[in-house]
């Protein structure tokens with residue numbers, strides 16, 4: 062790790078209320094560039110709320126966070142340009158194929174037609190998706206669809222990637238395969254990853270550091286690290 066590299070994610074006192082209930086209290090955490098950080102917690106513990114705040118989709122009620130060098134409330138557009146997001150619910154158009162979705166994403170990022178096509182082909186190859194590249198995503202398996210989600214999130218070469226429960230609902234083989242892909246991203250492409258999970262095993266296998274979220278509070282962080 063280059064010691065001069067600023068943290069990829071720095072969160073200070075971040076919280077969000079819904080009505081008089083606090084979904085996330087006062088979160089403090091830091092993720093270093095190149096790390097895979099896991100936010101582990103049961104249903105309703107505030108994982109998605111945290112991800113939605115950090116990806117600028119939801120305004121915090123309090124606190125601040127810097128993601129990929131920009132402030133999530135003061136400069137959300139810069140944050141959005143520098144991150145990739147895979148949400149819990151897949152947002153893919155079921156009638157489109159992986160190749161079309163990758164191309165569309167490139168064009169949305171202002172790539173030229175040529176750049177969008179080339180970047181799509183590169184990602185189809187690196188995720189071994191050529192065999193089903195032209196099949197509508199509605200006809201793909203859950204594991205294949207998740208790979209498409211991941212590839213689409215990588216089109217713009219994000220500095221930080223957010224994955225909200227990326228393997229929930231997948232069979233064990235697809236899960237392991239996705240773990241491999243996330244590891245490769247982190248090691249080979251130096252993307253910083255923040256993922257959420259309900260599975261201790263997943264956090265253990267995949268993450269450099271883990272924070273445990275309980276009822277909107279970061280409880281403890283195993284592997285000998287402090288939360289802040």
Ligand SMILES: Nc1ncnc2c1ncn2[C@@H]1O[C@H](COP(=O)(O)OP(=O)(O)O)[C@@H](O)[C@H]1O
Nearest residue numbers: 079083084102103104105106107108109110111
């Ligand atoms: N839009 C919303 N309106 C009201 N309550 C919400 C909303 N989003 C989440 N919550 C509540 O906040 C808490 C945390 O939810 P969430 O962040 O989705 O947890 P997780 O992703 O860990 O399952 C839950 O009690 C949930 O019901």
Ligand SMILES: [Mg+2]
Nearest residue numbers: 108109110149
């Ligand atoms: Mg969730």
